[in-house]
Amino acid sequence: MRVRHGELRAPELTLGQKFWQVNWGLLLLVSACAGVGVAMLYSAANGEWDPWASRHAVRFGVGVGAMLVVALIDIRLWMRYAYAIYAIALVLLVAVEVAGDIGMGAQRWIDLRVIQLQPSEIMKIAMVLALARYFHTLNVDDVGRVAPLITPVLLVAAPVVLILRQPDLGTAIMLAVGSAVLFFLAGVRLWKFALVGMGALASLPVAWSFLHEYQKKRILTFLDPERDPLGSGYHILQSKIAMGSGGMTGKGFMSGTQSHLNFLPEKQTDFIFTMLAEEFGLVGGAALIGLYALIMIYGFAIAVRARSQFARLLGMGVTTTFSLYVFINIAMVMGVIPVVGVPLPLVSYGGTAMLTVMLGLGLLMNVYVHRDTRIGRRWSDSG
Amino acid sequence: MKPEKTRSKLFNRRAALLLGGKMLLLGGLGARLYYLQVVESERYKMLAEENRINFRxxxxxxxxxxxxxxxxxxxxxxxxxxxxxxxxxxxxxxxxxxxxxxxxxxxxxxxxxxxxxxxxxxxxxxxxxxxxxxxxxxxxxxxxxxxxxxxxxxxxxxxxxxxxxxxxxxxxxxxxxxxxxxxxxxxxxxxxxxxxxxxxxxxxxxxxxxxxxxxxxxxxxxxxxxxxxxxxxxxxxxxxxxxxxLTLDMRLQDFIGERLKGEKAASVVVMDVHTGAVRALVSIPSYDPNAFSEGLRTEEWRALVNNPYHPLTNKAIAGQYSPGSVFKMTVALAALENGVSRDHRVFCPGYMELGDRRFHCWKRWGHGEMDMVSAIEESCDVWFYDVARRVGVDRIAAMAKRLGLGERTGIDLVGERAGLIPTRAWKRAALGQPWHMGESLVVGIGQGYVLTTPLQLAVSTARLVNGGKAVTPHLTLNHYEDAVVRPRERATFPDVGIPEAHLAVMREAMDAAVNGERGTARASRLRGVEAEMGGKTGTSQVRRITQAERDAGMRDDDEIAWRLRDHALFAGYAPAHDPRYVVSVVVEHGGGGSTAAAPIARDVLEEVLRIEGRAISDAGDAPDLPARGEGAG
Known part of the structure; x- marks a missing residue:
């Protein structure tokens, strides 16, 4: 494939020009979500800024800064270092695995003093970058063949296995599904998905035997919450009670009885959507879901508008990762899927998740800013 | 360019599909939210309330x-x-x-x-x-x-x-x-x-x-x-x-408690003869109820249960004693009703023979010629043997029932016992044996199978002296039914159906027993109050006295172990001319009724009248005060 040089190349933008290319609508939507988070955290602390609401606001502010920095860095640089970032993330994952073996039990964190880093979170972004770069450089015809798919499958399998060993079922599934979406967008044939899906289904009994006892229990409790109304099932049941009792319009800001009386577990993190639904009812819950829908639509619009395959895959990839957070969290608190520790992006309290989400959204913004930048099939081509 | 275009087309198609899928998922979550918050809302609202609200x-x-x-x-x-x-x-x-x-x-x-x-x-x-x-x-x-x-x-x-x-x-x-x-x-x-x-x-x-x-x-x-x-x-x-x-008077109750200090086991009942209001009800020994509300230790409980004087039993309502001579008025009334005149005379030589058995009078050398009044005054046993033989046990039992003996009085306390008034039918049913004439004689002096409670003795005596009304005892000034309170109305008790003439004979005889020259309780006449007491002593045998002991002249109770001594009883009333209060006293194993029980009754009645006198003079000082509770009748 030849690349035509010089023709229709978008003019290089200065940093100042780039800044004005930032998608303000997206930033507004994201800020609205974070605002909901601050309000709910304020309520969760019974009308106190401490300990959650104020820190959440500060983190979001820092996150916006990080997002803009990520957005303004030349997209070609991101592509150049995509594999390097992936490699670092993988090394970190191995590092926690080793540390976890030395220390006791499951370890998912690396303590950097300033911030506790969760390599599996970094990997969610790194994976999108790496796969986007791989499929960008892949010949269109090659996507239809099996051999070129082996490398990206290994790219996905390595971290997924590592994360499963931690064990963190939720993140592993998110990573696998997010990657599968990239394969799909890159044009991999649907029958191959069907094949892999069937293979996965067939290996379920084997996988079951590899699951930890608590994971098995969670799944069983999900299938029949009455099994253990005061144990694992308690969380789901209390969440449903809190949500259901909110009704159409909710009990009012700071008046959610179930959450404020601590019947609701983890109300400031994983179950914050429940609290919103209890205090603001169906109206409030649907409004937040609507905000998330708009962000997803924005992500789609930005991705399809981009000129390079790398940018398109990157945009759609991070949007999908973001969407997966939303789906898994909300479905979990509604009792649709088992309890897995996935936060609600921009709303749940928590540093690492906020960082991951803001970096991801920064990349989406980056795709928008560099929508007209053309990137050669090979790194050298793009000059 | 072309492959690049295909690629972007493929991407756009698939991205649109993906977006559609995401929107569907979000829609599904919205639907689920609707289901939880609108369709199932009521159920969850109820669960939420159950969660957070406790009833105390x-x-x-x-x-x-x-x-x-x-x-x-x-x-x-x-x-x-x-x-x-x-x-x-x-x-x-x-x-x-x-x-x-x-x-x-x-x-x-x-x-x-x-x-x-x-x-x-x-x-x-x-x-x-x-x-x-x-x-x-x-x-x-x-x-x-x-x-x-x-x-x-x-x-x-x-x-x-x-x-x-x-x-x-x-x-x-x-x-x-x-x-x-x-x-x-x-x-x-x-x-x-x-x-x-x-x-x-x-x-x-x-x-x-x-x-x-x-x-x-x-x-x-x-x-x-x-x-x-x-x-x-x-x-x-x-x-x-x-x-x-309560109808009780604490001062009187305290006085009686003080008066009984020297006794081991005794009980006293004081009752208004007209209304049945119990003024005092004492049983000794007693126990400290405060120990119960603070929680009794096992040893303390065991000590109470094993105490030979039975402190836990309220002897006034649950102690059953043969009434002895106190029963003689009942026998006399049954006799009057069955054609025996008050002038019926019997010579008492100190015993009466029936078949080959000899029934002794308490007075070894006999009372001589006795009629009804003198037989009660001097408590002659032989006169009553004779009358009991003539009247028969069933007629005596019928009179006893009318006077309230042998069945629960219905006082508002738990644990009251009925006592026992024997009849021929009872003996056949309970023991499977025929009645013997000799047993009628024993019943005639209130011994044998006859058992009464001190409260019954007070009630039966009240019925004799209140004009023949079937008074029943009570302890509270008001009626309480569940939680509704209403004042106790002045009860109108039915008539027992004894002619006034017969009752007059009884009052005369009981008056004589205390105040007469030869009265058994003469030593216990009232002093210091302007009234007299009527009453009847009783001594109830706890065991049979053997012929050998009788011959040896061993009648002195001091020589017999406490638990084998006779019970001392007395039932009396005052004032004698217009009876208002009745008292019954039982001193367990106290010896003779005249020496152990009658003096207590005297002191108690004197105190009752003194308290009443004070109440009247108080009322005189403050005539505007509304009368409290029920009157003395």
Missing amino acids: LLPPPRGFITDRNGDYLAINIQNYRLVLVPEQAKDAGGVEATLVKLSRLIDLPDHDLKRVLREVKRRRAFVPITVRENLSWEEVSRIGVNAPELPGVNIDVGQTRHYPYGPNMAHVIGYVGAVSEKELAASEDPLLELPGFRIGKNGIEKAYDQALRGAAGTSQVEVNALGRVIRELRRQEGQPGHEVR
Whole structure:
């Protein structure tokens, strides 16, 4: 494939020009979500800024800064270092695995003093970058063949296995599904998905035997919450009670009885959507879901508008990762899927998740800013 | 360019598909939200309320019990309890350090300390744990002064039943105790399920438990997931228990208790002959009901149960004794009704022979010629042997029933016993043996199978002297049905159906027994009050006196072990010319009725009349005061 040089190349933008290319609508939507988070955290602390609401606001502010920095860095640089970032993330994952073996039990964190880093979170972004770069450089015809798919499958399998060993079922599934979406967008044939899906289904009994006892229990409790109304099932049941009792319009800001009386577990993190639904009812819950829908639509619009395959895959990839957070969290608190520790992006309290989400959204913004930048099939081509 | 275009087209198509899928998923979540919050909302709202709202019962204060003058006989006193909230004690070095500090201030037994440490481990940290109960004022203030150094230590005020007069009233008032499984199963009242709730177990406390108990209030509180109370939402005050006012006179009761000090086991009943209002009801020995409400230890309980004088039994209503000569009025009335005249004469040689058996009179050398009045005055046994033989046991039994003997009087106390009035039919049914004439003779002097309670003796004597009305005894000034109070109306008792002429003979004879030249209770005439007493002594044999002992002249009770001595009885009334009060006295194994029982009856009746005299002069001083309770009739 030849690349035509010089023709229709978008003019290089200065940093100042780039800044004005930032998608303000997206930033507004994201800020609205974070605002909901601050309000709910304020309520969760019974009308106190401490300990959650104020820190959440500060983190979001820092996150916006990080997002803009990520957005303004030349997209070609991101592509150049995509594999390097992936490699670092993988090394970190191995590092926690080793540390976890030395220390006791499951370890998912690396303590950097300033911030506790969760390599599996970094990997969610790194994976999108790496796969986007791989499929960008892949010949269109090659996507239809099996051999070129082996490398990206290994790219996905390595971290997924590592994360499963931690064990963190939720993140592993998110990573696998997010990657599968990239394969799909890159044009991999649907029958191959069907094949892999069937293979996965067939290996379920084997996988079951590899699951930890608590994971098995969670799944069983999900299938029949009455099994253990005061144990694992308690969380789901209390969440449903809190949500259901909110009704159409909710009990009012700071008046959610179930959450404020601590019947609701983890109300400031994983179950914050429940609290919103209890205090603001169906109206409030649907409004937040609507905000998330708009962000997803924005992500789609930005991705399809981009000129390079790398940018398109990157945009759609991070949007999908973001969407997966939303789906898994909300479905979990509604009792649709088992309890897995996935936060609600921009709303749940928590540093690492906020960082991951803001970096991801920064990349989406980056795709928008560099929508007209053309990137050669090979790194050298793009000059 | 072309492959690049295909690629972007493929991407756009698939991205659009993906977006559609995402929107579908979001729609699904929205639908689920709608289902939870609108369709199923009511169910979850209910579950949420169940989650957060707890009902608590507020125990009502138990009603007081007073005597006829308003003297408190049973009250609730504040019980200071030392409680410790473990989570608040953390700042001061934890529970153990706090307990050490406490043990320097007040007496804390080792087993209490161990119990507290055990409970700390079991309970949630915000639940107060009782360290000690019944603190004295001094201990309370000592802890109060040191409060700043004792975070988490609080003084809690509870209520304990207290009986100011202690043992003196125990048999009438009874006591309260913890609810038993059986009582819990039999009652609908949710109060009984409260831990630490106490209900009446005996006496008035039990008989009027419903009225005294009151009704529970409720408090709805909001609790959090750990069960900690956040705030009270609604409160409905309960109904405090009613005050129960007794017909008893505490002063009289106290006087009798004091008077009986020297006796081992005895009982006294004083009753208004017209209304049946019981003025005093004493049984000794007694026990301290306060020990029961504070919780009795096993050894204390065992000591009470094994005491040979039976302190737990209210002998006035549950002691069954052969009435002895007190029964003679019943026999005499049965005789009058069956054609025996008051002038019926019998010569008493000191015994009477029936077949080959000899029935002795208490007076070894005999009374000589006796008629009805002199036979009662001198308590001649032979005259009554003769009459009992003529009348027969069944007619005597019928008269006894009309006078209220041999069946429960229905007094408002628990544990009353019926006694026994034998008949031919009874003996056949109970023992399977025919009646012997000799047994009729024994019944004629109130011995043998005949058993009566002191209360029955008072009631039957009252019926003799109140104009033949079938008076029944009671202890409270008001009626209490469940929780409804209404004043006790002046009861109109049915007529027993004994002609006034017959009753007049009885009054004459009982007057003579006390005031006559040869009266058996002549030594116990009233002194110092302008009235006279009528009455009848009784001595009831506990065992048969053998012929050998009789021959040896061994009748002196001092030589016989206490438990083999005769019971001494007396039933009397005053004033003799216009009877208002009846008294019955039983001194267990006291010896002769005239020496052991009659003097007590005299002293009691004198006191009754003195108290009445004071009440009349008080009323004279303040004529505007409304009459309280029922009149003396």
